Amino acid sequence: MSKELFIWGIPLEKVDEAKDLNIPLSSSGDIGISEVFNSKNTHPDFVFPWVGGTPIKTVASMPKELVICLKRVKSISFDLLSYSNFLIVSKALYDYMTAHGFDYDEDKSCARLVNPKGDALTDETFYLLRCYWWNIKHNEVQLIRDEKNNDVIAASTDSTKDFLMTDHREYCYELFVNADLKQEITTLFRNPMLFSLKEWNELNSDDWGF
Structure with a gap:
């Protein structure tokens, strides 16, 4: 599911x-x-020496x-x-x-x-x-895009994992979490900030001002 x-x-x-x-x-x-x-x-x-690896460069x-x-x-x-x-x-x-x-x-x-x-x-x-991200052999994060403008509006997975990362370049440094765990995570851990992909992209938009 x-x-x-x-x-x-x-x-x-x-x-x-x-x-x-x-x-x-x-x-x-x-x-x-x-x-x-x-x-x-x-x-x-x-x-x-243990920082700065690339897909063709290993580090300590x-x-x-x-x-x-x-x-x-x-x-x-x-x-x-x-x-x-x-x-x-x-x-x-x-x-x-x-x-x-x-x-x-x-x-x-x-x-x-x-x-x-x-x-x-x-x-x-x-x-x-x-x-x-380049060590992820099987990407299990599916990005769902708006058919009109191709913007990412959601993410999902069929994996049994509840914590995932992806090799999609626009999200390759992000930690993905099963949305059903939000309440439990909020109870167990300190000040977690969890957002749907639509919320995440809107909150990172250049359209709002400082």
Whole structure:
């Protein structure tokens, strides 16, 4: 049976709302990832040997542990953040995702979440997951388009998985979720933002003003 899919993420029009919820944003420079914490350079360029893979270029394995420094926040109010082709995920959510079919992480590191002083923001286990769209051998996300203008208006899947990713280039960094899980996810996890494809595209449109 076909299932409707939502995207879990922060569209442009929800950036201010995310800030109000104390959620760090990569677009605002809040997130810095390091192999070893350096108080003089908490947000280094993201150019490590394990970053920057392509369909024809392999990269090094990820380190067992790393540090994620978060500006602007004093506590953790999220379970999922997107960071290019990486996902920052709490262990609680990761376990939930894998129990519901997620198998797209090509490698992962344990992540220690700290503030710019190096103080721990949480004792929880978090992971940094590396996901490559070109490693998806069987795309299971179907995009439904408007017959008149070809705009994407929905997404669905016939897969048994409830968490999916896709090699469709316009959505290859997004996490898709079975829409039927929205209420449960909202109950179990912190400040999830889940949108239908129609909502997602409207909230990322250039037609609205800042």
